[in-house]
Structures are given as structure tokens and as C-alpha cells.
Amino acid sequence: MDExxxxxxxxxxxxxxxxxxxxSKRGLKTxxxxxxAVAGGKAMTMSKEGFSYxxxxxxxxxxLHSQFHAVLKELDMEDEVELLTPPGIGALLYGGSAGHYEMPPSRTEDQEEEGALALVKQLGLTAEELPQAGRLFADMTSMPMEEIEKLDDVTLTEFLSRYEVPxxxxxxxxxxxxxxxxxxxxxxxxxxxIRTHQDFAKGGAMRYSSGGYGRVAEVFAKAVERYGGRVITRARVERIMVEESAASGVVTEQGTFRAPIVISNAGLQPTVLRLVGEQHFDKAYVSYVKGxxxxxxxxGLRYFLSRPVFDRGAYIAFADGSYMDTERFLKAKAGEMPEDVVTFVVVPSVYDDTLAPEGKQCALVGTICSPDPDAPDAEMWWGKLEEMVDKLWPEVAECTESKERxxxxxxxxxxxxxxxxxxGGECIGLAQIVGQCGSDKPSARSPIRGLFYVGCDAGGHGCGTHQAVDSGVNVAALVEREHLTRASMV
Ligand SMILES: Cc1cc2nc3c(=O)[nH]c(=O)nc-3n(C[C@H](O)[C@H](O)[C@H](O)COP(=O)(O)OP(=O)(O)OC[C@H]3O[C@@H](n4cnc5c(N)ncnc54)[C@H](O)[C@@H]3O)c2cc1C
Known part of the structure; x- marks a missing residue:
């Protein structure tokens, strides 16, 4: 095949x-x-025994106001999937210094108290603490972009040290x-x-999608074909071809395909070091990529429950001793686990009741760990997370029909x-840390003519899937310009 x-x-x-x-929508044969087998990558939805998750x-x-909304609108596919943002769907459980968590009251259909006021209550801020905390949140929410851009080299810890933060x-x-x-x-x-804090302050967080979170990516893939392109699944790209220092196509298990522009969502490091090959880049770039x-x-774990236990779609439990900074993470890796770990839970069927058999629930639970696929300490983290679930939701144990790690x-x-x-097992992609953000973010345009990167490693900002879609929008604009320039030169 040579198309x-x-x-x-x-x-x-x-x-x-x-x-x-x-x-595809803008007229490029893509x-x-x-x-x-399915689009969605790290946020793909799968189905099993009546559950989708x-x-x-x-x-x-x-x-609200996300790049998900913007892309679906441009594709004219807003009717294909509903972006779900029910009021009061998420709960923050703050355990203070002692790890004592209070469950929120049952969710009602009425709009619940959300936003800054709810956070003040959840964190138990005192009258003395409120002015400093208020000044911090107000400054973060109103900071203009030109001030934000000056903070690429400042860590969040350093920024918070400018305030007397409780x-x-x-x-x-x-x-x-x-x-x-x-x-x-x-x-x-x-x-x-701060940029992401502003996005959340304007639009809230904890959105899900009808039919499963990955459904949006499936709709994007469907749009490729609707607008005249082609999608081939179960097709691993083995190699990105480079001829005369320019991208020229890809080699897959299913054949060779040619194009003057190749955009890789496979990760910047795997693209350079495996799909293209170090020999096509200069040594300084290879060393930058490796660093x-x-x-x-x-x-974490997936719990399949014989009855509903959770009435919120998402929970995050944390305490003073449980978030991971560099020091705590290194200690945990050395076997010194904290008493509690940050615990993140999502229950898809609370958002969309078609996603579980009637009367049942699937709860997806996670905590921070090493990105190393070969890390030897997985057992220790699973054990700690199971302890957290037992402590927070003791009823889960007696109605667990099965669980998977x-x-x-x-x-x-x-x-x-x-x-x-x-x-390899990184949750997001390249870390959004000092030296890798803003003006220091890796370029979405590679040194090889016609080769671009898309996804969380380059071209976007924000949280996880939002960053990936933001990159999709920005890289599409970059590629469209490149395509038009080439066309005008012929
Ligand atoms: C446990 C966990 C929890 C998360 N929770 C959240 C959350 O709550 N909210 C949020 O927004 N984000 C969350 N994320 C992060 C989010 O899922 C990712 O940041 C985002 O999906 C990454 O998108 P991407 O397009 O950059 O890349 P990916 O999702 O990594 O997609 C890359 C795609 O390329 C394909 N691919 C790779 N190599 C090849 C090849 N050689 N040939 C063909 N195809 C190839 C892969 O199969 C994949 O489909 C979570 C991630 C994990 C792992």
C-alpha cells in the first residue's frame, strides 16, 4: 500500500x-x-459486562469554556456528545493535620454552594487566616497574562512564599x-x-462526557472521516520516514503512507528516540530530548460494586501529610510511606447512569506514583491506597464484586x-515544571522539516486532556500555515 x-x-x-x-475540517487530506482499537489514549473509554469506564x-x-467545547463547535459535532457539568458533582475531603475526613452531605438536585466560599469552609479557614488566603486567591485570579509569563522560572512553592499562606x-x-x-x-x-487556576475560576472543573470520558476523542476521530480523511486503528507506526532531512511518511504494520507533514502524538521522547531515530537529529537536540x-x-484500583456507595461523581481526599513534594516522594520511594496518600476517585455512572448495570457502580481510584513502568514498589502504593479506601468508605469492602489494579x-x-x-508511564506527558513551561516549553515544531509534535508534550497548556486538546488546536493552526506556505511555493 502506498497512499x-x-x-x-x-x-x-x-x-x-x-x-x-x-x-480534515480545514481541507487537508489527513x-x-x-x-x-479505539481513540482516546490515556483517557480512552472501554466497556465490560455492562460497565463503561x-x-x-x-x-x-x-x-465550561474549554477547548473541548471549541473543537466540537468548529467540527459542528456538538450533538454527538454531551459535556456533563452537573452542580455539586465533585467533593474535596480535607483531613487537616490528623487525617480526619468528613464526608459531604448527600447530593441534592438543587444547586449547591460551590467555588471560593465552599473552599473556605472545606479548608476550615479562620477569620485571621482569611485576609491572606483571600489576597492570594484574588491575585491569582486577576493576574494579567504579561505578569503570569514572568513566572515561568518561579515554582509554585516560591510564589506562595510571597504570602503568609495557612x-x-x-x-x-x-x-x-x-x-x-x-x-x-x-x-x-x-x-x-496560575493560568490553569484562572481557567478553573472561570469555568469550574470535574467535567465528564455522556457515554464515557473518551467519547469526545472518538467523536474527533469520527470527524476526520466525516470531512474526507481516513482513520486506521490497530495500526502501530513502526517508523517515521525522513528523506533529504524532511519528514516523508510513516511505515506501519499495515503498509507505508506518504505525506510531507507528519504530526506525532506518540510522545516527544519516543518520537525522536524510536520512531525517527537519533541519527536524524543533531547531538545537542538529542541530548536536550533525553534530559x-x-x-x-x-x-490504583478499579472497584466493581454490587450496590451504589458513592453519590458524587468525583472525590479528592487530602491531608497536610499526604500531598507529595519532592522530599516526601523520595522518602516514599525509599519505603517511608506517609500515613495517608492523596486519593482521587471517579464514578462514571454518577454522571451518566447508562455507564453501569442498574444498581451497580464502578469506582476508579488513584494516587501519585513513579512514572517508571518497571518501578519495583507498586505493591506498597496499592496497599496504602486500599487502606485509604477502607478508611474513607468502609462499605466498599463488603460490596466489592471484583477489583483490578x-x-x-x-x-x-x-x-x-x-x-x-x-x-513511559507518565500520567500527563512531559512535566509542567520550571524549565519546561511557557517560553521554555519544548517547541511543537521539530528540527526536521515537516515533523511536528502534538499532545501534552508540546503546544498546549492546562490540565491533562485539556492541555492535549489545546495543543491539538494550536498545532493544527501551525500545520495549516505550513501546508498553505508549501502550496503557495509550488
Ligand atoms: C491514571 C491517569 C489519570 C488521569 N486523570 C486525568 C484527569 O482526571 N483529567 C485529565 O484531564 N487528564 C487526566 N489524565 C491525563 C490525560 O489522560 C493525558 O494527559 C492525556 O490524555 C494525554 O493526551 P495526549 O494526546 O498527549 O497523549 P496520549 O493519551 O498518550 O495519546 C497518545 C496516543 O498515541 C498512540 N500511539 C503511541 N505510539 C503510537 C505508535 N507508534 N503508532 C500508533 N499510535 C501510537 C497511543 O496509543 C495513544 O492513543 C490521567 C492520566 C492517567 C494515566
């Missing part, structure tokens, strides 16, 4: 599928290749750094944190090739 396209996208994660759909907990933010607020941002960016607060770039740092991983090994197997020591 020509304007652009080939390698990988149908949220970044790759959004980019391919937009290119081929989308995916090694798995992601392999691990996934909800999105911002809930411990509960510091713990909140410690948890937030772990759950939103899957990095430590003492390395997270303050610019990235890039991945985000941490999330590992997952780790960075499974994340890597599903999505990103393991090409460097300690890399």
Missing part, C-alpha cells in the same frame, strides 16, 4: 485526534493512525499540583499553575513507549 496524504497524525489520543479532526480516574477542567491552603495547592499536573508543588511552574523530565504517574506499567503499555529509564 499519499497532506498530513499524517500518529496516535489518536486527545491531542492527535483533535488535531487530525481540525486539519490520515489518523492509532495502535489501539476509563482505565483510571479521569475528569476534566475547565468544565497550612491548609498550602496543602490544598500541594494536592492540586499532584492531581492537576501530577508533579510536586516545589517544581510546578507558577505560570502554568526532558516526565510527569509522575498515577496508579493498574500502575505506570499499564499506562505505558496502553499509550507511550518506554524508551528511557524511568519514563
Amino acid at each position: 499519499a496524504f497532506d498530513a499524517i497524525v500518529v496516535g489518536a489520543g486527545f491531542g492527535g485526534s483533535a488535531c487530525a479532526a481540525l486539519l 490520515l489518523l493512525l492509532e495502535k489501539n 476509563e482505565f483510571w480516574p479521569v475528569v476534566g477542567g475547565p468544565s 497550612q491548609s491552603v498550602y496543602s490544598y495547592f500541594g494536592m492540586w499540583s499532584n492531581i492537576i499536573f501530577v508533579v510536586p508543588i516545589d517544581l510546578l511552574a507558577a505560570s502554568e499553575a 526532558l523530565i516526565p510527569s509522575w504517574g498515577i496508579m 493498574y500502575s505506570s506499567y499499564h499506562v505505558s503499555t496502553l499509550t507511550r513507549d518506554h524508551v528511557l529509564p524511568g519514563q
